[in-house]
Amino acid sequence: MAITDIAVYTHLSPHDIESLGDELDAIRADIEESLGARDAAYIRRTIKFQRALDVAARVVIATSRSKTGWLVGTAALGFAKSVENMEIGHNVSHGQWDWMNDPEIHSSTWEWDMVAVSTQWKTSHNYRHHVFSNVLGEDDDLGFGVMRVTPEQPWQKRHLLQPLQNVFLAMTFEWGIALHGLDQRRSRSEWIAQGKEVLRKIVRQGAKDYLLWPALSVRRWRRTLCANATANLLRNLWAYVVIFCGHFPDGTQKFTADVLETETRAEWYLRQMLATANFRAGRFLGFASGNLCYQIEHHLFPDLPSNRLAEIARRVQPLCDKYDLPYLTGSLSHQYASTLRVIHRLALPNAA
Known part of the structure; x- marks a missing residue:
């Protein structure tokens, strides 16, 4: 059931909640104070890589004549696209590197390599999702408007197809994000303008991936065309898995709009901790996921650099133990299996 009173649910007193908020504020202050050359070097090195x-x-892809060469090149291109999408594009657009005052690595100027428009995504994601995380009727990322991920969402017959819809969304994730960025709350003229902006981005991306690069390969254009399509598919599938494992496993909590009426900063922190989930990852898997294996920490501090989230996690988990709060984590396979259980279970009507 969706939570209507966070303090009651967690059995924490107002003093405890404020103390937790103070300790999390202290973590933020420590990280902000220590940001410097090492962090700037990290993001610049990542972009160059x-x-x-x-x-x-x-x-x-263009020069190898073997099937193995094509597979290696395509896998590398898929990984490069994933890094650009998650460790760079997602995190730069969150403003994690704005403190550097580098106009080329700034949330106001960065446009990522997929069909979604960064400015639209920043409204739907940075604001609607991160401010109102898992609040029914407020968080547009709660099922992305097409999936039923909590019993409070009314069941419809179309949800019977949700398992198949989930597969389709995984394969076309960048397109789903692009359409999701169109704000239905805007006026008709503003919505049309947004649609035109998305269309222009789609044309640019399509021309680059499916016309320009194949044309540069001359006689081997089919090989390059297939590689680009496959790399985009791999990026879509990986981004989908990472995002879904951070938001929809069993144990991630949902909230009614009542929690927003008198919510304090400390209660906002608490809601983020209850709404999200991590998965265990080493350095490579963490890098490949944009460090969103630390989704709890990312939601607590969405504008702090991703390379510091592992360090933050080592301080957040003991706080959860101290205040007897859940710290939802597990292997990637476990979290994804848990997510699939939720999606398949909620494809059916609620039990009577």
């Missing part, structure tokens, strides 16, 4: 890998992958 991603761009070099992208170029190298395309060279291998």
Whole structure:
């Protein structure tokens, strides 16, 4: 059931909740105070690595004559696209690197390599989702408007197809994000303008991936075309898995709009901790996921650099133990299996 009173649900006193908020504020202050050259070097190094890998992958795809060469090049291109999408695009657009005052690595200027428009995504995601995380009727990312992920969402016959819809969404995730960014709350003229902006982005992306790069391969254009389509599919599937594992496993809590009426900063922190889930990852898997294996910490501090989330997690988990709060984590396979159970279970009507 959706939570209507966070204090009652967690059995914490107002003093405890405020104390938790103070300790989380202290973590934020410590990280902000320590940001510096090491962090700036990390994001610049990551961008250089991603761009070099992208170029190298395309060279291998275009020049290799073997099936193995094509597979290696395509896998590398898919990984490069995933890094650009998650560790760079997602995190830069959150403003995690704005403190550097580098106009080329700034949330106001970065446009990522997929069909979704960054400015629209920042409204639907940074504001609607992160401010109102898992609040029914407020968080547009709660099922992305097409999936039923909580019993409080009214069941409809179309939800019987939800397991198949889930597969389709995974394969076309960037397109789902692009359409999700169209704000239904705007006036008709504003909505049309947004649609035109998405269409222009789709044309640019399509021309780059499915016309320009294949044309540069001349006689081997089919090989490059297939590689680009496959790499985009791999990026879509990986981004979908990471995002869904951070938001929809069993144990992630949903909330009624009542919690917003008198919500304090400390209660907002508490809601983020209850609404999200992590999955265990080493350095490589963490990097590949944009460090969104630390979704709890990311939701607590969405504008703090991703390379510091592992450090933050080592301080947040003991706080959960101290205040007897759940710290929802597990292996990637476990969290995804849990997510699938939710999706399949809620494809059916609520039990009487």
